[in-house]
Amino acid sequence: MNxxxxxxxxxxxxxxxxxxxxFRGEFVGLNGGADFYAYSVEDLKKEGAISLAVFLDECRNDGIEPYKTFSGKVTTRLTPERHQALAVTAQAHGVSINELLNEGVDLVIEKHS
Structure with missing residues (x-):
């Protein structure tokens, strides 16, 4: 776990x-690299703030969108057994597979936030 x-x-x-x-830090969700290094957590926070500010400033100066964009579409591969169990569970609860997957993703995000 990170x-x-x-x-x-x-x-x-x-x-x-x-x-x-x-320690190495790397920002996630950005449209490019903005990593930083330090020996302590306190210095990591300082270096991170500097790295982020430089990255955002460079994006602004170059007219580049600093954040990744997401389409909302994800392709996944399931075993046939998982796919069947997912379809049965969704149908039993009166929701689509998509709705069920979104609920599951919400639970995982909540747990790891």
Whole structure:
């Protein structure tokens, strides 16, 4: 499991790089790379804020949208057994497979937020 840190309203995934013995942060949901490194959590927050500000400023200067856009469509592959169980469960509850999957995704997001 990855650890996350919220910096100026943006989520960054935090890992530890044992080769350089530093924490590494990488913002998610951005349209490009905005990673940062530090030896302590306090410095990680500072470096993250700087990295984010530089990234957003560069996007603004270059007329680039800084955030990824999502279409709302996801393709997934299920085993035939899972697909059947999903279809039966959805039908038994009077909802579509799509509605059931959305409910499940909401639960996972809530659990990990």
């Amino acid at each position: 650890n996350t840190l919220k910096i100026d309203g943006h989520v960054a995934v935090i890992t530890f790089d044992p080769e350089i013995e530093m």
